[in-house]
Structures are given as C-alpha cells and as structure tokens.
Amino acid sequence: xxxxxxxxxxxxxxxxxxxxxxxxxxxxxxxxxxxxxxxxxxxxxxxxxxxxxxxxxxxxxxxxxxxxxxxxxxxxxxxxxxxxxxxxxxxxxxxxxxxxxxxxxxxxxxx
Amino acid sequence: xxxxxxxxxxxxxxxxxxxxxxxxxxxxxxxxxxxxxxxxxxxxxxxxxxxxxxxxxxxxxxxxxxxxxxxxxxxxxxxxxxxxxxxxxxxxxxxxxxxxxxxxxxxxxxxxxx
Numbered sequence: 001x002x003x004x005x006x007x008x009x010x011x012x013x014x015x016x017x018x019x020x021x022x023x024x025x026x027x028x029x030x031x032x033x034x035x036x037x038x039x040x041x042x043x044x045x046x047x048x049x050x051x052x053x054x055x056x057x058x059x060x061x062x063x064x065x066x067x068x069x070x071x072x073x074x075x076x077x078x079x080x081x082x083x084x085x086x087x088x089x090x091x092x093x094x095x096x097x098x099x100x101x102x103x104x105x106x107x108x109x110x111x
Numbered sequence: 112x113x114x115x116x117x118x119x120x121x122x123x124x125x126x127x128x129x130x131x132x133x134x135x136x137x138x139x140x141x142x143x144x145x146x147x148x149x150x151x152x153x154x155x156x157x158x159x160x161x162x163x164x165x166x167x168x169x170x171x172x173x174x175x176x177x178x179x180x181x182x183x184x185x186x187x188x189x190x191x192x193x194x195x196x197x198x199x200x201x202x203x204x205x206x207x208x209x210x211x212x213x214x215x216x217x218x219x220x221x222x223x224x225x
Contacts, residue, residue, distance in 0.1 A: 008151070033212045042201065042216035043154070087153060091212050097142040097161060097205055098169065099212060103153035 002026045004088055004102035011108045012078055020073045020086050020105045028093025032064050032071045035087045037104070043087060046073070075107075083109045114138070115217035117202050123223045130189040132220050134202030141207035143185035144214065145169075145177065147198040154201065160185055161207070192224045 004024045012018035022032065031050035035043040049055055049064035049071060061074040075082055085104040092098040118133035136143065142161050146154040146169075156169030158177040166177050174196060178186045185204075189196055199221050203214040 031212055035214075042218050043203075043214075044216070045213045048212055089212065097207070098156060098159055098167070099144075099214065100156070100170075101146075101154040103151065 002090055002092055002100035004090060004100065006086075006088060006102040006105045008103070009106045009108070011110060012075075014078055014080060014109055014111050016078050017074065017076050018078060018107065020075075020107065022071050022073075022088035022102055024069050024071075024088070024090050024102075026069075026090050026093070026100075029066060030091040030093065032062070033089045033091075033099070034060075034062050034073045035089065035101075036084050037087065038084045046086075078109050080109050080111070083107060115202060115204055115215050117200075117217040117220050119220050120218060121221050121223075123225065124189075124192050125225055126193060128189075128192050128224075130192050130222070130224075132187040132189075132200055132202075132222070134185045134187070134204075134217055135183050136185075136204035136215070137183065138204065138206070138215070139182065140204040140215075141182075142205040143179065144203040144205070145175075145185065145187045146201045146203065147171070147196075148201055148219075149198050157187065192222075194224050196222065197224045198222060 034046040037043040047062040064071040087104045088102045115136045144159040145157045160179040176188045202217040
C-alpha cells in the first residue's frame with residue numbers, strides 16, 4: 001500500500017518562508033501532488049511533481065526527490081490567508097486513478 | 112471552471128436510516144471519488160469510479176455502497192447509518208488519462224448520525 005507522512009502542525013510568521021515536508025512509501029510512483037484546504041472548505045489543487053526538481057507557481061513551489069521518496073511544499077512571503085491545511089498525495093500504481101492522501105499539515109500564520 | 116456539486120452541505124440522520132449522498136460534476140470527467148475526512152486522519156477513500164457503472168473499493172468501503180448510472184453523477188449510499196459514520200464527506204472528480212493529478216472537489220457534506 002501507500003503511506004505518506006507529514007508534520008501535523010506548523011506555525012510561521014507573516015512575510016516569512018515555510019517548508020512543509022512529505023515523505024512517502026509506495027510500491028510504484030506517478031508523482032506527488034499538493035492540495036490546500038481552508039477550514040470548512042474543499043481541498044483545492046496547488047501543484048504536481050512527476051519528475052525530480054522544483055516547480056514554481058507564484059509564491060508556492062513544490063520540490064520532489066524520487067530517490068529519497070521525499071517532497072516539500074515551499075510557501076514564500078506568507079500571508080494570513082495561507083493559514084490552512086496542506087495535504088500531499090500520491091497516485092497508486094496500477095491502471096486506476098486512485099490517490100492516497102497524507103494526513104495533512106495545519107499551517108498557522110501569525111502576525 | 113470545473114464544478115462539482117454535492118446534494119447537501121449538512122445532513123442529520125438517525126441510526127439505521129438509509130442515507131444517499133449525491134455528487135454531480137459538469138466537466139465530463141471519467142473518474143469520480145468519495146472520501147471521508149475526520150480530524151487527524153486526513154482524506155480516506157471510500158469508493159471510486161473510473162467509468163459509468165464501474166466502481167472500485169477504496170481504503171474504507173465497509174458500510175458504504177456507490178452507484179454511477181450516468182457519467183456526471185456519483186452517489187454514495189449508507190445502507191444503515193451508524194454513529195461512527197458521522198463525518199465530512201467529500202466528492203471529487205478527475206479527467207482520465209495521464210497528466211497532473213488534479214482532483215476537483217465538491218464543497219462537502221457534513222453528516223451527523225444520531
């Protein structure tokens with residue numbers, strides 16, 4: 001099966017940079033995704049890494065190292081609205097589109 | 112924009128009742144998913160469907176069934192609701208094929224079973 005580990009909580013200061021790590025164990029690998037979920041809201045897709053390296057989308061970047069089974073989400077110039085839960089996810093091997101999510105990291109941005 | 116809608120935002124049911132949660136997507140996606148979300152446990156997959164009338168069990172299918180008679184609609188059924196099924200239920204859809212693993216989520220249904 002698949003398993004992903006993330007820190008449960010992270011606190012960071014407005015304007016700073018924060019990194020949310022994700023390690024995974026999977027019998028096959030099709031890439032690592034990141035989702036954001038505000039309290040009471042639905043998860044929304046942030047980024048996807050299929051290959052090693054850094055993907056940048058505005059203030060958010062995501063990194064993947066397949067050899068280390070590790071990835072991270074980097075949030076720069078933190079804003080109060082970035083306070084949310086962040087989930088990493090991997091697609092299961094095989095022909096189906098099943099995805100396994102991590103348990104999520106609750107990010108609190110403080111003034 | 113992709114839109115995924117769920118039939119109710121909040122639902123209160125009694126133990127033993129049959130409960131139907133409906134999800135509709137408007138982007139002709141092949142894949143649809145039902146998750147439940149509980150504090151500290153993340154999103155856990157109940158069932159998914161990769162085509163009309165096709166379904167596959169996820170990680171926690173016990174006590175649930177699903178129906179996909181039309182491509183745009185995916186229903187989750189609790190045959191006999193129990194208190195441990197009190198949770199947030201999230202539906203998602205995703206296009207088929209390769210490419211970014213983008214799932215589009217509905218707003219969720221918060222179910223309370225008394």
